[in-house]
Amino acid sequence: MARDKLDAKQVQEALAGLEGWRLADDGKAIERRFTFSGFNEAFGFMTRAALAAEKLDHHPEWTNVYRTVDVRLTTHDAGGLTELDVKLAKRMNAFAGR
Numbered sequence: 001m002a003r004d005k006l007d008a009k010q011v012q013e014a015l016a017g018l019e020g021w022r023l024a025d026d027g028k029a030i031e032r033r034f035t036f037s038g039f040n041e042a043f044g045f046m047t048r049a050a051l052a053a054e055k056l057d058h059h060p061e062w063t064n065v066y067r068t069v070d071v072r073l074t075t076h077d078a079g080g081l082t083e084l085d086v087k088l089a090k091r092m093n094a095f096a097g098r
């Protein structure tokens with residue numbers, strides 16, 4: 001099930017396919033900083049990611065300062081990482097073009 005918590009091995013395997021993301025909070029979350037050419041590009045990324053999050057019913061914890069967006073993903077209901085975090089991270093990488 002999408003909201004089943006991933007075990008350590010599954011997390012390592014998922015991270016291998018997630019360029020730029022790193023483990024955080026003792027493996028309970030993944031994080032990445034995205035840097036864009038300007039604020040409009042950063043906000044455009046956030047807009048697309050927000051629509052994807054709504055579609056997945058799975059939402060990021062993120063901060064935006066001018067052209068950077070810092071993202072933290074975890075599944076609150078599971079108290080750790082699930083397939084949904086991996087899926088959203090992959091979509092974010094695609095929106096950012098990397």
Ligand SMILES: C[C@H](O)[C@H](O)[C@H]1CNC2=NC(N)=NC(=O)C2=N1
Nearest residue numbers: 057058059060074075076077078
């Ligand atoms: C009821 C619950 O809030 C919803 O199922 C969704 C909303 N978005 C969510 N986002 C994240 N990151 N974790 C959740 O557990 C989660 N739950």
